[in-house]
Amino acid sequence: MKVFTVCGITQSGKTTTIENIIRELKKRRYSVGSVKEIHFEAFAIDEKGSNTDRHRRAGSELVTARGYYETDVLFPTRISIEEILRFYHQDYVVLEGVTDSNVPKIITAHTIEEIEERLDGRVFAISGRIVNEIQEYKGIPVISTxxxxxxxxxxIEEKVYEKLPEFPKECCGACGYDCIELGIKILKGEAKREDCIISQEAIELLIDDKTIPMVPFVQNILYNAVTAVVKELEGYKKGHKITVKIGEK
Structure with a gap:
């Protein structure tokens, strides 16, 4: 799954930019998902006093409202982008206004000052209302959608890569960088997505068919623990694939 974000202040052209990108990606036969960040503290889809609100206030940890044409799953707390993305399986996921995720970034802006406020090594394109003023900024293309x-x-097809993990360098760093640094290197063409050691793992952990990223240290613990047990069993052959499935007792 490839993920990128579009960031900018209100009325800078974020949603229009995303709409046009999604339409073009769909024309190219990609499946597309999106996440919209709401920068409003009082925001809540669930109306106070509604039946689902009463469920939540009574203590339900997850509430689902199912209608004829829509199903809404309501979490009673803010959850991370990583957790949200576990619900997605699309080719591309476009984030609007999300700034706390390690993904490539498109800035939308009115002015140079707005670009500077959001500029970092993960920015690979600029769009929005500023397209009427400039064609590039510090080597970054400014493109009208x-x-x-x-x-x-x-x-986007050229630059956006499969989502990287979000591990700090002290937890991993096996590729020589932290995950943010590696992402910047990939965008600059100085590294490849395959340089992430996590993608080269000899062991994979899935929970409900969702892959759980593991730093090399944890991979090694799990790999050694499983192989130490299995190699004592009849039928074990070194180098052969081992599959372990665990369900509820």
Whole structure:
């Protein structure tokens, strides 16, 4: 799954940019998901006093409202982007206004000052209202999704990589960088997604068919523990694939 974010202040063109990107990605036959960050403390889809609100206030840890044409799963807390993305399986997921995830970034802006406020090594394109003023900024292309959406989506196909983990360097760093640094290197063409040691793992852990990323230290513990037990069993052959499935007792 490839994930990127579009960031900018209100009325800078974020949603229009995302709409046009999604349409073009769909034209190219990709499956697409999206996540919208709401920067409003009082925001709540669930109305106070509604039946689902009463469920939540009574202590339900997860509430689902199912209608004829829509199903809404309501968590009674803010959850991380990593947790949210576990519900997605699309080719691309577009984040709107999300700034706390290690993913490539498109900035939308009115002014140079707005670009500078959000500029970092993960920015690979600029769009929004600023397209009427400049064509590039510090080597980063400024592209209109109204007139040049195909050009921007070509760049998305070129630059956006499979989602990296979010481990700090002290937990992993096996590739020589932390996850943010590796992402920046990939965007600059100085590294490849395959340089992430996690993607080269000899052991994979899935919970409910969702892959759980593990740093090399944890991989080694699990790998050694499983192989130490299995190699004592009849039928074990060194180098052969081992599959272990665990369900509820």
């Amino acid at each position: 109204i007139d040049e959406v195909t050009k921007l989506v070509d760049l």
